[in-house]
Amino acid sequence: MRNAFASKLAELAKSDERVILITADLGFGLFDDFRKNYPNQFLNVGVAEQNMIGIASGLALEGYIPFCYSIANFSFMRCLEQIRNDVCYHNLNVTIVSNGAGFSYGPLGMSHHATEDISLMRAIPNIDLLIPATASDASFLTEFAYKSGKPNYLRLDKSIVPIDNSQTANKPWELLENGEEICIIASGGIVDEALKASLKLKEDFSINPKVVSVKRIGQNSNTEVTNLLGDVKLAVTLEENVKSGGLGSFVLELVSDNNLDLKVIRLGIDDKYESIVGDQQYLREINGLTSQDIVKAIVSYVENKDMN
């Protein structure tokens, strides 16, 4: 996903000299070609994230199109006020690129767990959250951010859904699999767990859920939501983010605002920090964020429904 982003950015930089990549001293190895080919469009500001956003804002005010790269949480939490006051209040075409979504950098410890950003960035007005699940998504959303003329937050994951959805990467809510009555909604690399759960449910339980990848939270239209969820009775949301205020909360809000009649089960991280060492998959397991957890929740719902 990171490479798809870097390639697309290089393409954009080649055709538009206003594109400028800014990093807060991270991205070792990733930007070597970029830096060599477009030296005037690469800027390392050092370990100074608040200044990075201020510099990006000044550049954007003068017509540049900055992409600010760092590892989460430094990319946005360290400089959240600058993002809010300087970028978003001035509606500048600045894209905050956060590498390391969720537990991507699991064993490095909690300082490197980007597990609150969906919640926090949702609350900041005038910035859209872009959450790719595939390489094509990452590529598309990078270009989308560039063309948008406004602030964006791009959440890059280490894990990825290894499918080619280049024809449908442009859909903000993408129906990866059609189905009945039950819908699994997820964002980011963890969408892969949703697809695995769907396969298991079909094979072992004859349950045929929809699977939706939510890639854009921000300027969403109500029609696509009602189209996808109108006939659904249960939505199970899955995110590598805290439950509080994240993707699941977003779905609850949409259900309420659109008067949809369906139950929502939210899978996400509870109100705690993770101090156990583990890679992304391990930490998903101990936090109840795997395909098995989805299957369990859905089977239980179906069984209870049948009993009643």
Place this chain on the structure above:
Amino acid sequence: MGKLFNMNSIDFSKRIRISVLKMINNGNSSHIGSALGVADIISVLFRKVLKLDSENPKDASRSRFILSKGHSGAVVYAAMAELGFFEREKLMTHYQNGSTFSGHISHVNNPGIELSTGSLGHGLSVSSGMALALKMLGNSARVYCVLSDGECDEGSVWEAAMFASHHKLENLIAIVDYNKLQSLTTNEDTLKLEPFDAKWKSFGWTCVRVDGHDHDALYDAFVNAGKDSKPTVFLADTIKGKGVSFMENSVLWHYRTPKGEEFSLALSELENS
């Protein structure tokens, strides 16, 4: 600009001090001390130094001015009204319901204002970004950023300072309104800034001390700034509340709204100055 040809910066500063006093009284707001203290710096900049055109607020060759100490917004609104950016009547809407003139300077629907500020420590970074952009674009316009002394407690100011000198932003001029007071007491008793000159010099800036109320000294300083591939900072010694005797050097008048008799006294002092 016709009206201004016969007005020197001293008269300009008298006019904007009176405007600010009336605006803050009318709006029931704070920060009169700050506004009066920085009024001479603002006057010299807006009347004599900055290249600005109210008919073309976005002209590419214009001087960029950023008020990083956003709480002095009233005095910049007043200066820009003198330059024709706003109707003077609009000044009296400051801090009132429905106005676009918020207490901290705001750009929304206020043509000519480059940046909204209010949280200290942001302006120098944005100014540095602009200065870098102008340098890369081969644009000779300069960027002027006014900061407060207390604002220099913020680490982000020093991040920007390191960046500006590293990137040799000679087109960047910072001015610190150095009145030695901050929110609760003096800089000295809060978080020592001295040796302030030495700090900026060690960060690679040209640092010059100047009397923040001497118009000639300020003008000479500004026009001679920007040399040796270094950004320039002026530590302008000022008196908070300058121009109204009972407001001078007072922390109280950072907050207090001039009303009733205090307002009348202040107004008469300024009018008779």
